[in-house]
Amino acid sequence: MARKIIIDTDPGQDDAVAILLALASPDLEVLGITCVAGNVPLPLTSKNARVVCELAGRTDVPVYAGCDRPLARDLVTAEYVHGKTGLDGIELPEPQMPLQDQHAVDFLIETLRAHPAGSITLCPLGPLTNIATALQRAPDIAEKIAEIVLMGGAYFEVGNTTPAAEFNIHVDPQAAEIVFKSGVPLVVMPLDVTHKALTTRARVEAFRNLGTRVGHAVASWTDFFERFDMAKYGSEGAPLHDPCVIAYLLKPDLFTGRHINVEIETTSELTMGMTVADWWRVTDRAPNAMFMGDLDADGFYKLLTERIARL
Ligand code: BDR
Numbered sequence: 001m002a003r004k005i006i007i008d009t010d011p012g013q014d015d016a017v018a019i020l021l022a023l024a025s026p027d028l029e030v031l032g033i034t035c036v037a038g039n040v041p042l043p044l045t046s047k048n049a050r051v052v053c054e055l056a057g058r059t060d061v062p063v064y065a066g067c068d069r070p071l072a073r074d075l076v077t078a079e080y081v082h083g084k085t086g087l088d089g090i091e092l093p094e095p096q097m098p099l100q101d102q103h104a105v106d107f108l109i110e111t112l113r114a115h116p117a118g119s120i121t122l123c124p125l126g127p128l129t130n131i132a133t134a135l136q137r138a139p140d141i142a143e144k145i146a147e148i149v150l151m152g153g154a155y156f157e158v159g160n161t162t163p164a165a166e167f168n169i170h171v172d173p174q175a176a177e178i179v180f181k182s183g184v185p186l187v188v189m190p191l192d193v194t195h196k197a198l199t200t201r202a203r204v205e206a207f208r209n210l211g212t213r214v215g216h217a218v219a220s221w222t223d224f225f226e227r228f229d230m231a232k233y234g235s236e237g238a239p240l241h242d243p244c245v246i247a248y249l250l251k252p253d254l255f256t257g258r259h260i261n262v263e264i265e266t267t268s269e270l271t272m273g274m275t276v277a278d279w280w281r282v283t284d285r286a287p288n289a290m291f292m293g294d295l296d297a298d299g300f301y302k303l304l305t306e307r308i309a310r311l
């Protein structure tokens, strides 16, 4: 039976690739896509999610708009990485499929309550505002969630947005704190892993050589946002952060990590949004997250390319 998931996202080219990977995978059933403000403001993320569904020919997947700003801070966006639209790199048609009327947070609460406990996995790929709001408004859903597999944070790589913080956690640290303290089983894909999921010329050309519209779009997106990371890190390519979340659901053996305590810094302006990960187990704080540290990058790109080829 396909695993039921809800993708919570702020597309973003790497979010878009993650969504495509999920939609290409019969072993996953995407119950809905909930959008949040992050890489770009909410009107754009909720439009981009529909652009991606239409590209995949999956207008049956409902897309919901959620929170348009973090719980307690002003919204910080990342057009400098993703471009003005959030999906720069290729012109795609305006979406025709409608946005659902229901608020993303109501959809999350209603759907989790309507399903047996442990049957739905949440996959946050952006700031955790929608998920935290749902948990705050309906604490009973915590025990309904099978698992939250999210992209966010960093330990060895520290920060990509401030010297101490990764973007998704930095944008809404209060939301992240709620999620990390929720007691829901967490699997975290930090920069420590995603910075190993690097594109190379050969990997991007493999997408392009699929000869499909989707393969061409994936190659164009990665070409676009590679420039920023290559200049910043001096790396050969760019990290495909968010697809790590979906790849983990499909092939967990690609990843290794540690079950450890992870707390979120929410008071210091200097280190706001830092994921304080007890990687070396130097405290007696109880483990609350499977915090990943490494991946098989070749295996990851093989999986990604094989699945994208199906669209
Ligand atoms: C995260 O921030 C966004 O720019 C990406 O989509 C990813 O979710 C990486 O820090």
Ligand code: CA
Pocket: 009, 010, 011, 012, 014, 015, 039, 125, 126, 242
């Ligand atoms: Ca994202």
